[in-house]
Amino acid sequence: MTVHRVRTICPYCGVGCGLYLLVEQGRIVGVEADPEHPVSQGGLCLKGYYGYNHVGDPRRLQTPLIRKDGMLVPATWNEALNFIAEHLIRVRRQDPDAFALIASAKGTNEDSFAAQKFARVVMGTNNVDCCARLCHAPSVAGLVPTLGSAATTNTIEEIGSVTETIFIIGSNTSECHPLVAAHVIKARERGAKLIVADPRHTEMAARADIWLRVPVGGNIPLINGIMHILMRDGLINTIRVNRMAAGFDALAANLAEWTPERVENITGVPRADLQAAAHLYGKASTAAILYAMGVTQFANGTENVLALANLAIITGHLGRSGTGLFPLRGQNNIQGTCDMGCLPDFLPGYVHVGSSQKQTRFSHVWSVKPPSKPGIRATEISEGIMQGKIRVLYVFGANPVLSGPDTGYLMKALERLDLLIVQDIFLTETARLAGVVLPAACAAEKDGTFTNTERRIQRVRMAVPPPGDARPDWRIFSELAREMGSSAFPYRSPEEIWGEIRLLIPERFGGVAYKRLNDGPGILWPCPDEAHPGTPILYSDNVFLTPSGKAQLKPVPIDPEQTSAGIVEKPDKDYPLVLTTGRRVYHYHTGTITRKEWVLNQIGPEELVEINPEDGRRKGIRNGDLIRVCTRRGLISARAWITDRVPPGTIFMTFHFWEAPVNELTGRAQDPVCGIPELKASAADIKSISSVDARMIRRQKKERYLVSLEVPVNRRNVTKGD
Incomplete structure (x- = not known):
């Protein structure tokens, strides 16, 4: 059999490593590192080498789903788009700001551009944000x-x-x-x-x-x-x-x-x-x-x-x-997603939504003046729903039910929505709560561009077709926009979308043509024209991108009474430890993709709580014990790993496993400037438990996240008012 090599970019972290997908009879059968790639230079990590089986996984979403009588049931695209359009037209007519969209950092630049344009041009709101709110x-x-x-x-x-x-x-x-x-x-x-x-x-x-x-x-x-x-x-x-x-x-x-x-x-x-x-x-x-x-x-x-x-x-x-x-950057295209304007206060190219002078270009190209009031942040959406301000939420390629802070509060909020729309490649924990689910193509199934952590714009290439009737994200937004009567989405290809991006933001992307990306190792923005080589080093002339051209030193105010590390939720007698969270090399974010990879699951089959030996002795916990971890917001169970990797008084967990959903435990305290939650510090306690208690806690999580069920899914109907 002939094996085809398709050159593309790794879909995991923001490093943007180059690789070849090996395709045989329409199926990905392996991965090779790109020896000529300037960043990865012939190397890949575990996820890069072994994290490709999700593409052909039989659990992939292949047809739209609509909730009827409490069940998610298969529907045609016409039915799903018409159903969504009717709801959104009603919301747009009554209050455009009752709609919010969470955009994906895993989609292409073209997907992200289409998402924010849909929110602003079709719905008339700046209520669009992405997972940058949780990271950078x-x-x-x-x-x-x-x-x-x-x-x-x-x-x-x-x-x-x-x-x-x-x-x-x-x-x-x-x-x-x-x-x-x-x-x-x-x-x-x-x-x-x-x-x-x-x-x-x-x-x-x-x-x-x-x-x-x-x-x-x-x-x-x-x-x-x-x-x-x-x-x-x-x-x-x-x-x-x-x-x-x-x-x-x-x-x-x-x-x-x-x-x-x-x-x-x-x-x-x-x-x-x-x-x-x-x-x-x-x-x-x-x-x-x-x-x-x-x-x-x-x-x-x-x-x-x-x-x-x-x-x-x-x-x-x-x-x-x-x-x-x-x-x-933590995700493959979080840099590009922000560049494309999936932020509540910035249009593509970081043009502030309130900058009337710079908005003129967008108004001319879009034939619609973008809204000028900054939108709601992703970390404010739960409260916005609870207050009745947000009635419809569109989640594109994200899983906030496991990734956001204090997810128990978020799940209560989601139940109050008139409609939750989820667009993804799998039936995620968030998708299981939706009123409508739309099947999307993954990175190996579409063309476009990613922008890595060093500003390198790189071509992503389709290696295999999407399963069933799944579609690229940019196409879904375009078809929904047309269903709602918009003529602003005439695109037939991602290259046409990229052409509009270049037109709107020429100072950054004007010279980044697909034909240049097709043959080379990518181009680092800014690149204003096609004769420009790109910009590997910013500020090389000591001229900064501030209004004055000078860097601005900003002293950080001090607290003269400060005697300990600056965290909001400090340990006390009931919660004497600091829980901090992060990732491990063999899994990725909420595990939607990597937990479907056999090799990666063999390496990391379950959640481990890193506990210092001193704390283990004090709590009577031994290595490998099943333990309960609790904070003021809830409790979960996992297995103890006694290790000097963490200092006394600190425990560490990841957010890869629904069985131990650590973000049930994290709090909603936020940075007042940008709204990021304090995911790195929560006051916690630990206790050794029996296997019977651990199984009971796990059953509770299984019921909560519905992981034992595929389609149909029985859940309270969240599509009220139709």
């Missing part, structure tokens, strides 16, 4: 005012080949972005230095020259302490800083309070280690900062990012090869 919303809120852009400043390849000192903070890089970790390892092999700040003893921490075991929530004291030392020891070129940035004097006054002694008292990080790290970063000719959710997923996430931006600016580690800030 603080990067937008922190880097846009300081640098002018929230994007990664440099290429990943530079880390391995040029960077002299690498500072990783709040990132379990080896497990969450393995091919970035490969570049870090390459750098170490040629002699680069590595600083890691993390509460957990991760693989990167084990490889570090200096490991700063900062407590959960201790980032701001740590970063400000590093800057204090740099200024105290004369390692800051103040003339250069004042030439490229504004606000230095205010920052210097703020940093005077952050002595190494004070930082040690708050964080427990020895002052000698803090000084060594400061000197290693400050004296390097090139240094890069890599960060992820361990920085952003806090109620002060924006301030954490502001502090890191301040550090990069005052040391001059920006605008040159081997330097920069790397906000490592």
Whole structure:
């Protein structure tokens, strides 16, 4: 049999690795790494190599489903689109802002553009958001005012080949972005230095020259302490800083309070280690900062990012090869989804919805003036439903029932909707609650583009057709728009959509033509015309994208009474531990895809709770015991892993398993600037339980998430008022 090789991009994390899908008789039978890809350079992680069987999984959605008499039953596309259109036309007529859309970071740029355009042009609302609200919303809120852009400043390849000192903070890089970790390892092999700040003893921490075991929530004291030392020891070129940035004097006054002694008292990080790290970063000719959710997923996430931006600016580690800030993106196209305007306050290209002057271009191309009032954030939707403000929710390629904070509250809210629409490739835990379910094509079944964490726009290619009557997401939005009477969606291909994107945002994408992407390794925006090679390094001329052209230093306010890490829900006698959450290398997000992969499930078959041996002894818990984990919001069961990876007083879990849905336990406390929830810190307690109790808790979760059922699904009818 002939095996065809289809060159495309990995659909998992935001690194954007290149691979070939091996196709035989219309079925994917294997994966090969792309040896010429500039980021992955012939490598892939476990998910890249083994995470492809979901494409042909028999549980894939293949036809629309409509809830009738409490059951989800198969329907035709005409029936489903007509059903949705009738509801949405009624909502649009009564109150467009009663509609909200959660967009996917797994779709293509073209899918995301169509989604936000549907919300704005067809429904007339800015109520569109994406999972950036749960991951890098603080990067937008922190880097846009300081640098002018929230994007990664440099290429990943530079880390391995040029960077002299690498500072990783709040990132379990080896497990969450393995091919970035490969570049870090390459750098170490040629002699680069590595600083890691993390509460957990991760693989990167084990490889570090200096490991700063900062407590959960201790980032701001740590970063400000590093800057204090740099200024105290004369390692800051103040003339250069004042030439490229504004606000230095205010920052210097703020940093005077952050002595190494004070930082040690708050964080427990020895002052000698803090000084060594400061000197290693400050004296390097090139240094890069890599960060992820361990920085952003806090109620002060924006301030954490502001502090890191301040550090990069005052040391001059920006605008040159081997330097920069790397906000490592968690999903394959979260960068592109934000670029395309799936945000409640920004149109495509980060044009603020209230900018009447810049909106003119959109009004001309769309023949409709986009709404100017910022929309509701994804983390505000539950409350919006409870208050009666949101009546219809459209979830495209997301699973908030497992991924959002305090999911018990969210599920109560969903029951109050007039209509829940879910568009996905599987019947997810969220889809099981829907009034209408629409079957979508996955990444291997459609053409388009992804934008990776370094701003590299890359071609995604269809390797096999979608199953049954599943369709690409952009096509679904286009057909629904036409069903509702809109003429703004005439697209026949994703390339036509990309052409509109280039027309609307020429300063970023004008030169990024499909024909250029088809032959090369992708193009890094901004790329304003087809003669332009793309921009590997932002701010190379020390001109920033702020209104003044200067970087803006933003001191982080200090609390003179602060004596411990800055988290909202502090441990107490009833909940003496801090629960922090994250991911493991062998699974991905809520497990919708990877838990259908046999190899990955063999490696990681169940949830494990990382518990320090000291806490295990105190609680009478041994390695492998079944335990109950509880917070003020609920309880779940899982298996104990006694390990020094976590410090005393901290436990760690992932959100990959419905059997142990950790986000039932997380809280809704939010960053007041950007709305990200504090998923990284919840006061918790643990207790050893019997296998009988564990089975009972598991049965409760099984009933709650309906995982024992496929179609039909019996559930309370959420399509009220039809």
